[in-house]
Amino acid sequence: MSLQNTLRALSDPIRREILSILKSGRMSAGDIVSHFEVTGASISRHLAVLKEADLIRDSREGKYIFYELNTSVLEDIMLWITNLKGEKGND
Amino acid sequence: MSLQNTLRALSDPIRREILSILKSGRMSAGDIVSHFEVTGASISRHLAVLKEADLIRDSREGKYIFYELNTSVLEDIMLWITNLKGEKGND
DNA sequence: TTAACGTTTAACCTAATTGTTAAATGTATT
DNA sequence: AATACATTTAACAATTAGGTTAAACGTTAA
Numbered sequence: 001m002s003l004q005n006t007l008r009a010l011s012d013p014i015r016r017e018i019l020s021i022l023k024s025g026r027m028s029a030g031d032i033v034s035h036f037e038v039t040g041a042s043i044s045r046h047l048a049v050l051k052e053a054d055l056i057r058d059s060r061e062g063k064y065i066f067y068e069l070n071t072s073v074l075e076d077i078m079l080w081i082t083n084l085k086g087e088k089g090n091d
Numbered sequence: 092m093s094l095q096n097t098l099r100a101l102s103d104p105i106r107r108e109i110l111s112i113l114k115s116g117r118m119s120a121g122d123i124v125s126h127f128e129v130t131g132a133s134i135s136r137h138l139a140v141l142k143e144a145d146l147i148r149d150s151r152e153g154k155y156i157f158y159e160l161n162t163s164v165l166e167d168i169m170l171w172i173t174n175l176k177g178e179k180g181n182d
Numbered sequence: 183t184t185a186a187c188g189t190t191t192a193a194c195c196t197a198a199t200t201g202t203t204a205a206a207t208g209t210a211t212t
Numbered sequence: 213a214a215t216a217c218a219t220t221t222a223a224c225a226a227t228t229a230g231g232t233t234a235a236a237c238g239t240t241a242a
Contacts, residue, residue, distance in 0.1 A: 103199090129202090130203080132204095136199095136200080151208085154208075155209095
């Protein structure tokens, strides 16, 4: 919901890997967990952080919860970086 | 030096503010400190993190140490984000 | 309604981060 | 050489983050 949340979410390698995995499409929490060596509880919390940053969306389908990427908030980071790289002087 | 370092450095609001300040040009450590309410020691460590991430460069001039922005590593973040935003399926 | 499955939440532990003050370092000035 | 100034480093306290196991929750199936 904010640049702070977004950057904090992206600062963890596991969370970035989760996003990369979701690039190929929506996936259940369990399937995401199977890509890692940490416990499901740990991944679940990473998912919560990503969701709070609005980088992923979830939807329950029966006993599964599917996660999918939401890249729209990445726009803000791009803007922030672009601005930082702009010519010196005009901030 | 790595995407991990860069994103971790950017995940702190004070460090982002330091970068924004340096956008207008090089500045001594003391002048940077004066923009914040935390101690010089604290800012000094933030500067060290930014430097380790290669987001800033320093050079001593007499008793002052000047810091300046180095935006080249931001390219990697842009690339990573662009790739994530790419069409689903081709990772 | 009980059992099984997928997932999250709670409680706990350890490690990392951020801040402070005090000491150390490097440079300039007298 | 002694002092002063700018900055960093060390040592410590408080907070946050990420991992684990165990319990709880929500859904499905028997």
